[in-house]
Amino acid sequence: MKPISLFSSLVVLLIAATGASAQQFPNKSITLMVPYAPGPTDTVARIVAQSMQKPLGQSIIVENKPSAGGILAPELVKNSKPDGYTILIHHIGMATTPALYRNLRFNPLTDFEYIGLINDVPMTLIGKPALPAKDLKELLGYIKANKDKVNFAHAGIGAASQLCGMLFMSAIQTEMLTVPYKGTGPAMNDLLGGQVDLLCDQTTNTTQQIKSGKVKAYGVTTKKRVASLQEIPTLDEQGLKGFEIGIWHALYAPKGTPKPVVDKLSAALQEAVKDPAVIQRFSDLGATTMPPEKATPAALQVFLKAEIEKWGPIIKKAGVYAD
DSSP states (O other), rough: HHHHHHHHHHHHHHHHHHHHHHHOOOOOEEEEEEESSSHHHHHHHHHHHHHHHHTTTTTTEEEEEOOOOHHHHHHHHHOOOOSSSSEEETTTHOOOOOHBBBTTOOTTSSHHHHHHHHEOOOOOOOEEETTTOOOOHHHHHHHHHHTTTTTEESTTSSSSSHHHHHHHHHHHHHOOEEEESSSHHHHHHHHTTTTSOOOEEEEHHHHHHHHTTSEEEESSSSSSGGGGGSSSTTTTTTTTTTTTEEEEEEEETTTTTHHHHHHHHHHHHHHHHOHHHHHHHHTTTTTTEEOOOSSSSSHHHHHHHHHHHHHHHHHHHOOOOOO
């Protein structure tokens, strides 16, 4: 009986230690991993991290872990210690990678604890400054006449820009040469330099370039116009009926992270989405901040499952796969 008693005592001590540690959380800085190079998701991460630091009482260090399809950061977070000190921000890619990758090394539905949704971001179809087309109608004519020459940049397999480009080509029933990059930042740089022709990217990354006149804007991807870009018509109203795609962001922790820790992270996120500075910053970039009731584990769990069920059949029908 003694070994059993000793074992039971150790279990009790371990549980007590874990509980105490969770109650003291956080007592050091937190690392927020971003799956991409500096760009739209990185921008969202830094805005939210800065606001969450105040209620948590600790700094949040944003760490970029770019990779093809943005799959490295989720793998690293999945395999990290489940103590709340390493968390993940991701966008719609958490819902599309299960269909895009045959041998994905993480499961978005089972390998993470959910913290909550952050925002909803429209996308914009933009072109290099030298493109002759002034609007979408002219652009479609230009693409038809030069389909063997026109190319479409994106941030890699599974990235939001790749998904948008895929849907755009499907909508106009024309295939174009796609040029993948390791992140939207490099893709945008080459678009500005004229090395690539088109890019579909989040307003958090394109608004400044559009307003400064450095790129040509051909439409926004939501059914309604974006408040901060009112002069740009939607693709839907310009003839691509039913075209709609918005990019959302959310926070995750490794599976097994104690509930009190997840609750503290979620509470800090809920404070962030109520922060007037965060709301204004996202609004300036064309994004809509999620209400506090959406910045919860339960809301994210339901939303992610629905998004996976929505995009899986679309991607499989298109026949787009990564290794």
